[in-house]
Amino acid sequence: MAPKVKKQKEIVKDERLQAIVLTDSFETRFMPLTSVKPRCLLPLANVPLIEYTLEFLAKAGVDEVYLMCCSHADQISEYIENSKWNKPWSPFKIQTIMTLESRSVGDAMRDLDNRGLITGDFLLVSGDVVTNIQFDKVLEQHKLLKSQDRDHIATMVLTKASALHRTRSHSEPATFILDSKTNKCLYYQDIPPVNGKKSSISIDPEFLENVDEFIVRNDLIDCHVDICSPHVPAIFQENFDYQYLRRDFVKGILSSDILKKSIYAYITDEYYAARVESWQTYDAISQDILARWCYPIVPDSNFLENHTYSYENEHIYKEDNVVLAQSCKIGSCVAIGSNTSIGDGTIIENSVIGRNCKIGKNIYIKNSYIWENSTIEDSCNIEYSIIASNSNIGENSKLNKGSVIGFNVKIDHDQKIDENIRISSSKVQNLDKSFITSEDEEEVDDDDDDDEDENSFDYEIVGENGTGYIYESEDSDYDDDASTKPVNSLMYQMFELTLSDDSIVSQSQIKHKKKRSYSTTSIATDYGEENFEKEALETLARALENNHDLDTALLELNTLRMSMNVTYHEVRYATSTALLTRVKEFIGTDTLNNKEAVEKIFRQWGSLFKRQIFDEEDQIDLLQTLNQVINDLGLEKQTLLYILTILYDVETLEEELILKWWKDNEIDNEYVAKFIEWLEEAEEDDSDDE
Template identity: 20%
Template sequence: MGFKADDLHAVILAGGEGSRLRPLTVDRPKPMLPVGNVPILEHLITHLKKHGIKRITLAAHYLAAEIESYFGDGANFGVEIDYFIESVPMGTAGAIRAMREMIGESTALVLSGDALTNADFEAAYLAHRANQAKITLLLSRVESPLEFGVVVMDADQRIVGLVEKPTWAEVVSDTVNTGMYFVEPEVLSELEAERILDWSGDVFPQWIEGNREIYGHVIQDYWSDVGSFAQYSAANHDVLSGIFATDEPSTEDGLRVGAFSVIDEAAKLIPPVIIGRNCRVKAGAVVGPDTVIGDNVLIEEGAQVQRSIVWDSTYIGANANLESTIVASRVTIKRIAAIQEESVIGDRCTIEAGAKIRPRVKLWPDKTVERGAVVTHSLVWGTRYRAQLFRDLGVAGISNVEITPDFAVRLGAAIGSRFPRKTSIVTSRDSTRSSRMVKRAIISSLLSVGLDVIDLRSMAVPVARHYISRCGAGGAIHVRKLPGNSRVTLIETFDQTGAYINRRMERDIENAFNREDFRRADSDELGVIDFAGRAVEGYQADFHRLLDHSQVRHRMRVVCDFGFSALAGVYPSMLARLNVDAVSLNAFNDAKRAPRSPDDQSRHIAELRGIIQTLPNSIGVVFFDEGERLVVVDERGRVVEGHHLAAAMLHLVRASQKQGIVVASSLILSYLNAEGHQNGVEVVGSKSDVRSIMEDAARTDVLFASDERGGFIFPGLHPGFDAAFAFAKLLSLLQSQEVALSEIVDQLPFSAQAYEQVHCPSPKKGTVMRSLHDWAPSNWQVSLEEGIRFSDQDSWIQVIPDVFEPTLHVYVEAKEDDRCADLMEQIRSELVRAVEAASN
């Protein structure tokens, strides 16, 4: 009874998602993972062809098009391939049952598409025929059978027991199921159609329990189930060492270099090494041992790649170091980067110069690791791992994508480790669920490093800053949505005064975070949580103490839109002492309805204008950004905001006969200084970023500070922006001077301002700004104090590169609206042109 390959129809189950091998299997099915630069499935098909088995059906589900695109009808591989695409998973047996008509009356040779083998199918099939078996399992003997189905056979090779993935207590044999079977067509006919069925979980146990004969055949040949990173690396090692033989000719020196590859004479290859086609290895580079390099890979001078697997079209920069890692396709690894043991880099990732990937870290596809960053944990969501944690206001990232509970725990430990044990840290948040989640994770971490926590729970930022400056705590952490972006969580860290921590401490925290240099307290030294008492009452007391109520001579009517913020729980009760009749809008805390986007804020302003126009002699206010900024509507329904609001406040302060300094953002300085130094009040400029304004506001004799977006700081109360106090101060000055806000606005010179953002890749900012400097009209003055500022007698343009994001901030001011719009169009067009030119 000889072997007839035509009696067999091979069915390869190639539908697995390979979840344990992510991120390698995000963009490709597991059977298409390359082993020795050849997909697992191709190794299997080549081996079938050697046995003359040419009729093959591929059962695919996950990313099936990738498999079909590669193999086609099989003609290029010398076989005949057709496909069965599972619209939904049907189980290993259910899928074969659905192919009953395709298999016909042939014996089915069922194979797993994610296993490597050089099994002797001829000997196995002859044993199947000799036993007149309906089902024969191909078996292998392994040292650790815990990840497989353990099989027990009697003396006649009949299977009498099968235990799937046993514990050591259940291991009774070292013989395991390889997932390869011979199955006769009548067995398939018996299976129930259109039902999810698995061979090992359903069919085989039923046959064994029913005393129906299933035979086993132990193969003595190579077999490896590629189900984990360790197994995948081991399979590549087996190809390198010749344990698993391939069609590629072996070499005595253990070096296999593909066609058109160029190896510099000064490069060093340490066998065993496989290098694909069209590669280049430059002088001083060291490749090997135990290394597989795919096609079209460039390895620069001095790079070292050892015990690693690198897929196609990857770039490895000068002096980069890869040790025992797996790197997928089209990855860019720049100079001096280090990829450490057991790490896995997904497709199309970019590792910038000097970055380090720590052991066992996995990067999902399309991630960018910034220059010098140290990645200590896997990066699944988001697109970028930053070397710098802190941005302008704090640590920011997409909620529950980049800013996750585990990230918050590590950040809290890094922050907490910078403070002495038993220091008290104040925590607070806005009312969003994501902020609550992040804050709780941070609190747990602070306790673990031996710090005590005073929790304010949900609290407006100005009240939190005030409490911090009065309670004697060592610092504070506030969690909220980033102003203007509801998808991004912002984690702010304050010092004992309520101001932002300095840059030096931020760098210390970043270093601790990247090195995971966290202190751990003994169990009897863990911190405790206390809840703050009378924080609001203390704020209200100081708030009223700093206002002069004695000069109030008449009541005013005001309409306050609290924007569904936490300020709604603090301010309404204070309005009575301001001698006003108040109408409150949106005066409850509802994070989902808070106006964060520019469109939402414009809608709230428009609604307030409509109300003011129906209430004679009323002024209105909308509070934004958790009580940090405001927009005012005067008695005639005109919107007073930004530079106009700052000018109105300055006019009233000067009229009050107070002497001192007013700090103004550089973006409104020229407008506020139009009338010069008057009544002992001097206006001084500050850079436009929040930190600079806060630092300058802390100087002595400062009456108030203002930015261009309705933010006001009155340093006697606390060091941050406080819209509630600014509005109260405005009311107090209007009342004491018995003047209407509309009268003040009438006296202000008109000036139109506009603001836009232009995208510019960070590496191109310098080139674009140089080009912009050269573009400047000859009759304009140029200033380089903050970005680039062009100005003439009646207008100016200022372009400021964002410190962290790939963005240019563009500001324009002119005497007329049309002129302002024209200038914005000119500068926008020039910047877009310059960005395109720099990118080409």
Template identity: 40%
Template sequence: MPPKKRNTQQRGEGDGEEPFQAVILADTYDDQFLPISNEMPRCLMPLCNIPLIEYTLEALAITDVQEVFIVCTTHIDKIKEYFEQSSWLQPHSPLSVQIVQSPEAMSVGDAMRELDARQLITNDFILTFGDLVSNIKLDKIMETHRARKKTDKHSIMTMVLKEAARIHTSRAKDDSSVFVLDPNNNQCLFYEPVQALPRKARIEVSPEVFENHAQFEFRNDLVDPFLDICSVEVPALFTENFDWQKLRSDFVHGILTSDILGKRIYTEIISEPYVARIQNEQLYSTVSNHVLNRWVFPIVPETNLHQNDNYQFLRGNIYNASDVILSRSCIIDENVQIGSGSVIGENSRIANSVIGRNCSIGDNIVLDGAYIWDNVTIFANSVVTRSILANNVTLMDNTTVRDGCIISTDVTLGPDEDVPKYSRLSLQPQPKTSIFADDSDEEEEAKDQPVLSNNNHPDVYFWTERGGDDDDVDIRNINLGSLAYDMADLKINDGELSDSASEVGEVSDDEDDHSDNDIAGSFGAGWDTQGASKLAEFKKEVAQTIERSLTEKHTVDETSLEITGLRMAHNGTYDQVREVMIPMLLDHVDVSKNAVGNMRAMLEKWSPVISKGLEDQVHVLRIFQRHCAETDALSKLFVGILQILYNEDIVEEESVLRWYASDASKNGSSAEVKLRERAAKFVDWLQEAEEESSDDDEDSD
């Protein structure tokens, strides 16, 4: 529950400085978490069974803040109802919380202009969103902000940024930011958002940015939680500039590039405190795991932020409410939280999951990476992996929900339903336009939406990711930020160029030519000595990335994302990546003992990035043939490798047959030809199996 009210002298009133105000934007003005966010406020979505806005208010309650304004645009009645029943509006609350209704706001800029019009901001204030999760104490940062204002009257904002390595889990996969800072005083000189795709090859910075600054540094290792200390004039600046809609790309970028305004923005870079924003579904899962793993201490489940909670902390990061009922045969693995009143049935297994209050989990259930909200019922023999089930969802017997699904409130599925990966399901059809679209756009229901129909419960509609109204939004970035997205499913064309493409010529559109000697074809007619040098540099960087991933045991997703970035920056192709990656993976396998088992484990792990389409698979087999022919140990395993690739669905039957019949497989070195001959029996078996299958189909007809 919220901390007890403290003496006002502790809030800074004794030294003549007025306490800070705070502004929480309850809406993020985007289309993340659809369709759930269409039916309930994002700031009230539970993370580890606590509404997100509770984490934000807790962070403010331990600072020099007196008034908090919660600006609401959508679901206003639900937010008001929540706070009327909470302790934050009670007389003993440490904060004075006020709900500011702004139903006409379509952006952060509109919300700030509404605050300015009402003249609610009378002092320096903290600006953040209602999805901040942090254990940071802002007092020293606020003091620094105030002290800086006394020496620099043009200072209007301090952005709190968190240091994080490129592969740190708290970094969003879909975008990042480049900051140019003065290391002497942390002044922000330049800012530019950088989306993951398409890869940006260069950033243009005006030389005037560096005037009067002897030193500067480019930083791309900073996580931006959108936690800012602002001066009272910030809302007025939004009013004066009606084209500013977004907080970073419009306001911050506009301030830093304006010669007229003459304002300055500073940064405060932290390393130890935990601070993160649930800006997308990927970070929802990540931060949930961080809370369960106690990274946000003292904000942990047994703190019992919810008034009626009573969690017990057990070994393995297991948190059970006091009245949970667990069957004797159920298995609770590590990193699990189970809310009050929930029941777990016989032979069910739960791992890396959060279960809400009053949930009924039946017999023989598997939950892995599942986020089950309140009052959910799951009947026997069902499976949920890496997905969100919102309040009051029901899964009937034998229902499977695969990775990356979001099931909105009150949906019933099954029995015997298999929900495909990345499905977004709701009882409501998806509107054509965003709830944050202009009023002139009619909000119509999409026609011909696919539905799941069942006579025993209402139809369920499929929703799709939406890039919003911004034409510059690449839907692939939306995918990257979605829940449990597999990098192997990301579609990136080899012909997609970055800004530096002109330096190496046009990328060939001919994806069918995988000749080992046609390196120039992948760079087009403009390939020359410079192109060869760039290709060698690209392959070297890919090799270094793979080596680092194997040594430091990175996940396949992390490695794939790094390789994607390299490929886009160098205009490389998947073929060139595989020519480097596959030999390195083969050489990494220990073939001195249990060679087949070790090889199978490696191929299973890396299969998402080894092959994609049919032509890719033929090329993959050619690389395996060529590299295995170079060493006796691998040559003896070649036929076994072929069988593993086929059995694990890494390559298809047709790919094996096309590889075997290709001139490339026949015209290699003598060692390569011998390997092809060894594979003859396996190929014959495939052909016989295909013929038998065809005969069976004819008989059935």
């Protein structure tokens, strides 16, 4: 009988439903707030974001939950340890996994694969999802598809919505091309905003071979809820250049002639599903919760054990011990936390007020979010703004549309905060700073204190008695066509902020050579970059000397990059230096002349760059890097011309970006100038032909 019992236990183990929660967004759109607290713990309708995700998993019948934690991992771990999800009666077992070196979804998935935690198909979900989807239907469909298609490795959950639906991501709209009969995904393309102009996609007809009928969908909300097979983490492990879940992994799978795997979509319009991925969606989902569009996800469900919200007419929610003056006016779609007081003559509309807040007299608050322990003094005007916990707004101050007041900020009286200003209580020196772990925070805070002693607060903004600094993103605000902007909510008023910061991955790719960068385990230092350069040059020298294949060289480079936590700029710099050093050796020993040496090296090894550039800024950076290294090594100016012709010929560099790089930079190279003239003439000829 013993073998039979053992077999039964194995079957039960295989049927466990596991969930992987990516608690880190690997983005900086909520800076400077996320320099203090991780996005998944920011309050949405006075409930930490992670709670909505965990409630969904509980209703989905998940048995085991693994939280992949990177930024502020200690805060997440402490929160879970003290939450109801860690109690003996929790519906699932929960564990926090410290993946401190991860800088993207791809890194987290590779870490997951290394740990060997996955036993079967699992649910992959972001820690900022709000949904009431009936998951058993999704799982049933996934199992059916898997029985019919042995190559099926993932099912994406998508919900139907109009193009301008407020919970759709305006920052990363996407197009899915699906088999109209099976919803098998044939092609995926994210379409960045183009200043109100029409967008288009280009697809290889081979993707649509053997398909009777397909449909193009750009009316879908993708909240990143996926059912994945155990093959998914392994594929990330095999492809180190996969960083994003959709634009790298999904697109890579669909376009691969080698993997031959299938991805399907489960589309529904019966349920609510959205991600809090931007200021826009933060406001939209908050308003949907207040308006009960995502029932039973409403404040009076009281997800937290100590919450006591009750529902009143016109979508007003109040906790116990709320003190309201007789002459104050509470409009529709308002939630107010316990121990909060609101003074005479104050008007509040479409807003959320946290616990223990003091709202004075004659204040007007509209479409704003005031977090716990904050104070708003008399006669203030606050519209379309966010005020983080423990902040103080002095009397007679005005916060214009798009204001974000960080934790512990103090605004003096009679201050006017202009539109789209973000203020933090301490200087946030670098976008990557949100990835510093708790062990390093004390040291960073000490540095900030020193800076604050030397550099006073931005008094022209916060006032003479105020405390705070303006947070300035390294990216310029997105200049959108005014005709596409919404007009009656925070997402419309803060549309520029939605796109002012991009993914940490792309941010790190455009940093310059000696610019300091922060890792998750160390304070800013150039040691990692210098050490990486030395190791990378030795690795590439061996590859060139022994004629290794490209994939082996790429794997070794990516392993070095991850282990030393450097940016892709450093990888491109090291690759350029290694290849051009080899060119210089051929020339110096009279083995080959300049053109022959470049032809030999870059025809064979130039493809390395294709796995190191991911967007237009990366191409520009590569051009700058090549020009810099050629000058540093004392090579002839013709060298750059020879390299450009090769990289242009193999489609590593795009014509329009070469022209843009030349136009924006004063490059002293008459040989390249002739190549640019040729490109411009070719472009004019194409225009004439059209």
